[in-house]
Amino acid sequence: MKRNASAHWEGSLKDGKGTVSTESGVLSEQQYSFKTRFENGKGTNPEELLGAAHAGCFSMALSMILGESEHVPDSIDTKASVTLSQGSDGFEISAIHFDVTAKVPGIGQSEFLEAANTAKMNCPVSKALKSDITMDIHLTE
DSSP, rough: OOOOOEEEEOOTTTTTTTEEEEEESSSEEEEEEHHHHHHHOOSSOOOHHEEEHHHHHHHHHHHHHHHHHTOSEEEEEEEEEEEEEEEEEEEEEEEEEEEEEEEEEOOOHHHHHHHHHHHHHHHHHHHHHOEEEEEEEEEEE
């Protein structure tokens, strides 16, 4: 299975602009630029898109793992904070931090933490990244 996304860029790094699109059409020529990435300009950026993809992948993996142990979640909300750092070799995504809140009937904190850690390490997006992946979890009743 392959999924496709594309980017188009025109101009220099600081003055240029681009668009990103997905095969599904969910993103269709969405604007991004230096200002949306390094300042607070209107539009998206690669780190934000990566965070959305990672949060979605993790949430689905956690749902699967919980369901396999007869704990179907009522809800899972995952925020992924992606850190872009500048080092001696240029910019890199140096960390991704998950903040997870879930409502899972009949599960204890330790069992939930084990499932969340398994999902964090094994969702396909996590496997694709070299970044340090961390998270906080919040189990609600």
